[in-house]
Amino acid sequence: AQTVTQSQPEMSVQEAETVTLSCTYDTSENNYYLFWYKQPPSRQMILVIRQEAYKQQNATENRFSVNFQKAAKSFSLKISDSQLGDTAMYFCASLNAGNMLTFGGGTRLMVKP
Amino acid sequence: DAGVTQSPTHLIKTRGQQVTLRCSPKSGHDTVSWYQQALGQGPQFIFQYYEEEERQRGNFPDRFSGHQFPNYSSELNVNALLLGDSALYLCASTFTASTDTQYFGPGTRLTVL
Numbered sequence: 388a389q390t391v392t393q394s395q396p397e398m399s400v401q402e403a404e405t406v407t408l409s410c411t412y413d414t415s416e417n418n419y420y421l422f423w424y425k426q427p428p429s430r431q432m433i434l435v436i437r438q439e440a441y442k443q444q445n446a447t448e449n450r451f452s453v454n455f456q457k458a459a460k461s462f463s464l465k466i467s468d469s470q471l472g473d474t475a476m477y478f479c480a481s482l483n484a485g486n487m488l489t490f491g492g493g494t495r496l497m498v499k500p
Numbered sequence: 501d502a503g504v505t506q507s508p509t510h511l512i513k514t515r516g517q518q519v520t521l522r523c524s525p526k527s528g529h530d531t532v533s534w535y536q537q538a539l540g541q542g543p544q545f546i547f548q549y550y551e552e553e554e555r556q557r558g559n560f561p562d563r564f565s566g567h568q569f570p571n572y573s574s575e576l577n578v579n580a581l582l583l584g585d586s587a588l589y590l591c592a593s594t595f596t597a598s599t600d601t602q603y604f605g606p607g608t609r610l611t612v613l
Contacts, residue, residue, distance in 0.1 A: 486600060487533070
């Protein structure tokens, strides 16, 4: 069974600054994928970034990047130049071989003007 | 390119009733997964449909059932509704031969009174 843990229920950051959201996971599989999803108040779950476990290089997507530490089973999300529109719930998730997503409990991020 | 769509947006039912939720996958996708998201929590995997068959199932009772049609759209049925079934129900689609990213619909908010 897979588990995903997000230890920060809430975080806040000033507009234009950088914030890092933490995530740890546990899996017995060798091939897996990790994701960060964003869920704004509109409730649509939006893909932010994904990482293939077999890739050493950390994924980046514009202002979003990850720090993937495979041995430590850690997968943090860094948001640079935070914008008001980044305010949302952020969920870390892992995908197993059966194509089933396991989500963490979420981190509520508030970007302050 | 149409994304994942779900209907209805909101639904109010009473205990003991039955409900059917609908999902149309993103264009080109053939696999549909359903998730239940209770208030303030991360989504929980219910089941996944591919080639009109249930391929994976999470820890949900048999009151939860589904169906996939030849056009890849899907239904989630819940019988004998309980108060605890009140949640946001999310549908996600993917293409089995691709990179396994699941794209989510806007969800159906079910309230059981």
